[in-house]
Amino acid sequence: MKRCLDEAYPNAECELDFSTPLELLVAVILSAQCTDVRVNRTTPALFARYRTAADYAGADRTELEEYIRPTGFYRNKATSLLKLGAALLERHDGEVPDTLDDLVKLPGVGRKTANVILGEAFGLPGITVDTHFGRLVRRWGWTAEQDPVKVEFAVGELFPRKDWTMLSQRVIWHGRRICHARKPACGACPLARDCPAFGEGPTDFDEAAELVKGDERDHLLAMVSQR
DNA sequence: ATCCCGAGGG
DNA sequence: CCCTCTGGAT
Numbered sequence: 001m002k003r004c005l006d007e008a009y010p011n012a013e014c015e016l017d018f019s020t021p022l023e024l025l026v027a028v029i030l031s032a033q034c035t036d037v038r039v040n041r042t043t044p045a046l047f048a049r050y051r052t053a054a055d056y057a058g059a060d061r062t063e064l065e066e067y068i069r070p071t072g073f074y075r076n077k078a079t080s081l082l083k084l085g086a087a088l089l090e091r092h093d094g095e096v097p098d099t100l101d102d103l104v105k106l107p108g109v110g111r112k113t114a115n116v117i118l119g120e121a122f123g124l125p126g127i128t129v130d131t132h133f134g135r136l137v138r139r140w141g142w143t144a145e146q147d148p149v150k151v152e153f154a155v156g157e158l159f160p161r162k163d164w165t166m167l168s169q170r171v172i173w174h175g176r177r178i179c180h181a182r183k184p185a186c187g188a189c190p191l192a193r194d195c196p197a198f199g200e201g202p203t204d205f206d207e208a209a210e211l212v213k214g215d216e217r218d219h220l221l222a223m224v225s226q227r
Numbered sequence: 228a229t230c231c232c233g234a235g236g237g
Numbered sequence: 238c239c240c241t242c243t244g245g246a247t
Contacts, residue, residue: 016232032233038245039232072243076234110234130232148233172232181230 001140001194002159005170008190008223012166012173014120016040021096021121022088023047026056028113029080030071042070053094056085080108098122111149119165127152128168132175139179139197177212178220185209190223 015036018024026046031039046067050056056064065078084107088094096117097103103114115126127133129148137143143154159167178185184201187208192198202208205224209217 014232028232029234031231033231033243035231035246070244072231072245073233073241074243076242080234108234112233116232128232131230132232168232176232 001191002163002167004191004194004223005167005174008220009170009173012169014116014169017043019047021117022053024121025084025096025109025113025117026050026081028116029084029108030068030077032073032077034071034073039071042068050081053085053088056081057089059085077108083107084109096121098124100126111152115152115168119168123165125161125164126168127156127164128172129155130172131181132172132179133168135181136171136175136179139184139195139200140191141196177216178208185212188212188217188220188224190220192224 014024016024016027016031017040018027023043027039027043030042049067050059050064059082061078061082064081065074068074068077068081071077087106088096092102097106098118098121100111100114100118103109103117104111112128112130115128118124118126119128129152134146134148134151137151137155142158143151145151145154156164174191178189180201184197185208186192186195186198186201187203187205189195189198189208205221209220212220
């Protein structure tokens with residue numbers, strides 16, 4: 001199944017817009033229970049106003065909340081960003097650390113966020129168990145674990161560390177486009193042949209692939225038609 | 228109604 | 238192991 005994923009999504013990558021590790025960290029915190037499209041509409045103004053850890057640490061709470069409100073959970077997220085800025089200044093000289101241990105100790109940063117930063121900002125191996133990743137690997141029977149940390153360890157056993165980051169990106173990419181929580185687009189799924197859950201969603205390509213457009217749609221159609 | 232690349236607190 | 242936090246799209 002992994003080879004099929006690699007072939008289907010050779011260019012899968014993080015869809016959050018950022019240009020520094022700090023920007024990525026902020027974007028990932030904002031992305032909780034929020035689409036990347038919305039985060040990307042929110043961050044340009046935010047990043048222009050707050051450039052450094054010190055800027056977040058010294059931010060006016062009400063103003064910061066206004067910037068991030070459309071991403072939801074804005075009071076919690078504002079608290080996280082304020083404390084995050086202070087913690088980065090205090091412990092890491094204002095820089096974003098590059099180890100899992102240091103990252104997860106930061107306010108508002110859990111394992112999922114920490115692993116995204118490792119993989120995307122520093123090129124270090126990390127398995128990102130978000131809602132998509134957990135749902136898909138359970139559908140595939142790779143693990144039956146519900147707890148995200150147990151899922152991370154179980155899947156980590158299945159693949160070499162060098163594959164962890166791209167695997168995470170491709171699984172999540174697939175979850176967002178095809179293998180949806182409620183109505184998985186089985187008819188447009190390049191993994192259907194090997195999937196224990198095939199048939200849970202529509203199996204007709206045109207109905208299934210409604211959300212996939214352009215070159216990506218053509219590529220999927222080509223893969224699906226020879227499965 | 229249900230979902231979106233979660234984390235922290237009780 | 239629960240619960241809460243939040244707005245916007247579908």
